[in-house]
Amino acid sequence: xxxxxxxxxxxxxxxCYQCGKCSAGCQISPFMDYLxxxxxRFVQLGDIYVDKILQSKSIWYCxxxxxxFSRCPQQVNLPHLMDLLCERSSKLKKIHPEARKILxxxxxxxxxxxxxxxxxxxxxxGEFKLRTFNLxxxxxxxxxxxxxxxxxxxxxKIKNLALVKVLFKxx
Amino acid sequence: MSRIGVFVCHCGENIGRTVDCGKVALESGKLQNVAISIxxxxxxxxxxxxxxKNSIREHGLDGVVVAACSPRMHEKTFxxxxxxxxxxxxxxxxxxIREHCSWVHDDKxxxxxxxxxxxxxxxxxxxxxEKLFPIKIPVTKRALVIGGGVGGIQTAxxxxxxxxxVILIDKSPSIGGRMAALSETFPTLDCSQCILTxxxxxxxxxxxxxxxxxxxxESVEGFVGNFKVKIRQKARYVDPIKCTGCGLCSQKCPVKxxxxxxxxxxxxxxxxxxxxxQAIPNRPVIDKxxxxxxxxxxxxxxxxxCQVGAINYEDKDQIVEYEVGAIxxxxxxxxxxxxxIYPEYGQGRHKxxxxxxxxxxxxxxxxxxxxxxxxxxxxKVPEKIVFxxxxxxxxxxxxxxxxxxxxxxxxxxxxxxxxxxVHDGKxxxxxxxxxxxxxxxxxxxxxxxxxxxxxYLRGRVAKIYEENGQLVVNGIDTLSGEKMSIxxxxxxxxxxxxxxxxxxxxxxxxxxxxxxxxFYSELHPKLNPVDTATAGIFLAGSCAGPRDIPDTVASxxxxxxxxxxxxxxxxxxxxxxxxxTKSFSNMNTCSGCFSCLQACPYGxxxxxxIVDKKQQQKKMVAKVNQGLCQGCGSCVSICxxxxxxxxxxxxxxxxxxxxxxxxx
Numbered sequence: 001x002x003x004x005x006x007x008x009x010x011x012x013x014x015x016c017y018q019c020g021k022c023s024a025g026c027q028i029s030p031f032m033d034y035l036x037x038x039x040x041r042f043v044q045l046g047d048i049y050v051d052k053i054l055q056s057k058s059i060w061y062c063x064x065x066x067x068x069f070s071r072c073p074q075q076v077n078l079p080h081l082m083d084l085l086c087e088r089s090s091k092l093k094k095i096h097p098e099a100r101k102i103l104x105x106x107x108x109x110x111x112x113x114x115x116x117x118x119x120x121x122x123x124x125x126g127e128f129k130l131r132t133f134n135l136x137x138x139x140x141x142x143x144x145x146x147x148x149x150x151x152x153x154x155x156x157k158i159k160n161l162a163l164v165k166v167l168f169k170x171x
Numbered sequence: 172m173s174r175i176g177v178f179v180c181h182c183g184e185n186i187g188r189t190v191d192c193g194k195v196a197l198e199s200g201k202l203q204n205v206a207i208s209i210x211x212x213x214x215x216x217x218x219x220x221x222x223x224k225n226s227i228r229e230h231g232l233d234g235v236v237v238a239a240c241s242p243r244m245h246e247k248t249f250x251x252x253x254x255x256x257x258x259x260x261x262x263x264x265x266x267x268i269r270e271h272c273s274w275v276h277d278d279k280x281x282x283x284x285x286x287x288x289x290x291x292x293x294x295x296x297x298x299x300x301e302k303l304f305p306i307k308i309p310v311t312k313r314a315l316v317i318g319g320g321v322g323g324i325q326t327a328x329x330x331x332x333x334x335x336x337v338i339l340i341d342k343s344p345s346i347g348g349r350m351a352a353l354s355e356t357f358p359t360l361d362c363s364q365c366i367l368t369x370x371x372x373x374x375x376x377x378x379x380x381x382x383x384x385x386x387x388x389e390s391v392e393g394f395v396g397n398f399k400v401k402i403r404q405k406a407r408y409v410d411p412i413k414c415t416g417c418g419l420c421s422q423k424c425p426v427k428x429x430x431x432x433x434x435x436x437x438x439x440x441x442x443x444x445x446x447x448x449q450a451i452p453n454r455p456v457i458d459k460x461x462x463x464x465x466x467x468x469x470x471x472x473x474x475x476x477c478q479v480g481a482i483n484y485e486d487k488d489q490i491v492e493y494e495v496g497a498i499x500x501x502x503x504x505x506x507x508x509x510x511x512i513y514p515e516y517g518q519g520r521h522k523x524x525x526x527x528x529x530x531x532x533x534x535x536x537x538x539x540x541x542x543x544x545x546x547x548x549x550x551k552v553p554e555k556i557v558f559x560x561x562x563x564x565x566x567x568x569x570x571x572x573x574x575x576x577x578x579x580x581x582x583x584x585x586x587x588x589x590x591x592x593v594h595d596g597k598x599x600x601x602x603x604x605x606x607x608x609x610x611x612x613x614x615x616x617x618x619x620x621x622x623x624x625x626x627y628l629r630g631r632v633a634k635i636y637e638e639n640g641q642l643v644v645n646g647i648d649t650l651s652g653e654k655m656s657i658x659x660x661x662x663x664x665x666x667x668x669x670x671x672x673x674x675x676x677x678x679x680x681x682x683x684x685x686x687x688x689x690f691y692s693e694l695h696p697k698l699n700p701v702d703t704a705t706a707g708i709f710l711a712g713s714c715a716g717p718r719d720i721p722d723t724v725a726s727x728x729x730x731x732x733x734x735x736x737x738x739x740x741x742x743x744x745x746x747x748x749x750x751x752t753k754s755f756s757n758m759n760t761c762s763g764c765f766s767c768l769q770a771c772p773y774g775x776x777x778x779x780x781i782v783d784k785k786q787q788q789k790k791m792v793a794k795v796n797q798g799l800c801q802g803c804g805s806c807v808s809i810c811x812x813x814x815x816x817x818x819x820x821x822x823x824x825x826x827x828x829x830x831x832x833x834x835x
Contacts, residue, residue, distance in 0.1 A: 041651045
């Protein structure tokens with residue numbers, strides 16, 4: 001068992017007996033470099049093996065749909081584990097090159113939530129484009145989205161914004 | 172002129188689909204000697220059997236042919252029905268038109284014709300059938316149990332508690348077997364000694380059990396209910412009656428450095444010794460191969476120190492004879508030494524590569540380290556330990572293709588015990604599959620993994636070697652595809668469970684069969700799992716294949732029930748389908764070549780001396796012991812003089828049935 005991960009996920013990682021039901025039912029698995037059950041196995045095996053996972057695409061590609069968790073016979077909380085691994089991967093700067101965009105999206109989204117207490121689409125699009133230097137991608141979709149009211153020009157705030165700020169500080 | 176009834180069964184659609192049963196019945200009715208012929212949907216059902224019984228009474232039948240399934244399936248059923256209608260059951264025959272006809276053919280017309288042939292053949296045979304009567308033989312209500320492990324102990328206690336005498340023999344100086352050497356037992360972690368030793372005491376104190384330790388079976392004669400066994404009581408050199416078990420002799424014996432068999436070579440014993448302090452009987456024996464007095468005539472310390480004069484250097488092996496009615500084999504198994512097959516695992520080259528049985532002794536409170544896990548080389552407590560399962564098992568190349576069944580569980584237990592004793596230690600287990608089928612077994616293994624942090628790696632270890640004073644275990648984890656190289660302080664091999672070295676010799680003494688792995692064969696793996704093919708000899712415990720303690724105890728109880736059933740009657744009844752010598756106008760044509768004696772797998776052929784009027788020996792002839800004969804017919808087919816016959820399948824019957832078949 002990986003020492004660095006132990007405190008947060010030991011309770012369920014040790015339970016995994018490698019049946020592979022998670023990987024068999026995962027919708028994203030065709031795009032992953034390590035299948036979900038292999039991710040758990042490497043965490044079980046210890047630190048030297050966890051490194052591979054931290055540099056993998058899989059942890060970032062996981063959509064967090066919870067299908068695996070709800071089907072798991074041993075109640076292994078794989079989506080939670082994937083989150084933990086993502087966090088660790090970004091902290092140690094081991095992010096897979098292909099996953100950088102995903103992290104940029106995560107950050108842009110969370111910044112919006114931090115600022116307004118809820119998602120602000122235009123801000124999200126703007127920040128994401130700045131972070132990825134992909135300024136013109138999907139630009140042609142914008143008129144239709146604006147026309148249908150999918151994108152507002154001004155952000156909406158929630159009432160108790162202070163509470164959200166406290167949450168972000170805590171994390 | 173006989174009056175035979177033919178009863179054709181449709182067996183639902185099994186026969187009726189391919190054979191025109193009505194036509195078969197109609198045609199059979201026209202045969203010579205057939206008085207009545209009927210077909211019915213299910214002949215084995217209650218109305219079907221009533222049909223047969225009523226026909227026997229109404230038509231005064233003196234023979235019955237049931238054209239239905241195989242004799243193995245329902246011969247007993249229909250013979251029983253005949254007996255109820257006061258017809259000798261051996262006048263009833265089965266014509267197999269299901270397995271031999273309807274099941275293997277498609278063409279209805281041809282199949283019907285073949286069914287007719289079969290019926291004709293059996294009618295012709297039945298005409299020649301004779302009344303036969305069950306053979307009655309007396310029973311000696313005493314059982315011999317060979318092996319004093321937990322299986323033998325439980326069998327002996329169960330038989331004795333049902334009121335019959337038991338003789339329990341064990342080749343070692345004490346009963347207890349493998350279980351006495353175990354530390355704790357899965358899946359409950361009871362202390363092995365705590366649950367076994369009270370049973371050992373019960374055996375010693377039971378009024379119906381005669382305990383004979385340090386003894387081996389010498390020979391067996393006779394047959395079910397009437398065995399004569401000779402037992403070799405090996406010389407103990409200590410009078411067990413005079414001896415008080417004070418243990419002074421073992422303390423003072425100057426020969427100290429003999430590897431203890433009980434401690435798997437990890438501890439030492441003297442030349443005069445009791446295998447372990449809780450031994451039953453708690454009386455020492457002298458190991459004649461190591462005793463200075465017995466080898467050179469000098470020493471004699473034990474005799475001088477013994478206050479009751481129990482030491483007798485003149486003791487000799489003794490042969491004791493007993494009569495018993497049943498024999499129970501409970502000889503157990505042995506753990507293989509991997510050095511025999513896996514040199515790459517380094518057992519024997521490095522002291523810290525030990526077997527699972529040795530680990531049991533290390534973990535046992537009564538063991539050489541008093542329960543502290545210390546490695547044999549330098550006594551250090553190992554910080555990293557690797558357990559290797561399937562060390563030999565499931566390797567057909569090495570000659571052990573079977574699963575040893577208990578290793579998954581005891582390895583999980585070992586890793587657990589290790590973690591309980593060495594809290595900072597780390598245990599790895601290399602496994603192929605985890606086979607934890609049993610009540611609370613899977614939960615036990617999961618507990619080891621989840622609570623006691625045992626790391627399970629799926630794969631076979633390739634090599635174990637020493638590097639800078641440390642053991643390196645090279646394996647793979649196939650679940651991740653990663654090669655593993657683990658530096659370990661100690662390695663424990665779950666070696667394959669194999670049959671006892673003497674198992675074949677014992678099987679030949681007893682006349683029972685054994686499989687390709689030298690484990691004894693059951694009569695039927697599912698329906699007769701504790702019987703052997705030889706009547707009156709039973710198997711308890713792991714001499715029939717690897718078994719854990721619960722399975723062994725269960726089989727012991729099953730054997731006791733079987734023996735109890737055997738002993739419940741004053742006279743035994745046996746099927747009269749046995750070989751017999753033919754006599755032609757009272758003259759015995761046996762030439763005394765005794766090919767039959769060679770051919771008989773059951774030792775049922777005896778030599779009989781024929782004398783003339785002056786009591787002079789005329790010649791030696793073969794005689795069948797009907798108690799031993801199983802009716803296989805080997806002797807009949809090998810007899811050159813044609814003077815042997817099998818009752819129920821006589822030459823005459825066979826000729827008639829062949830001629831009858833072609834008589835369309």
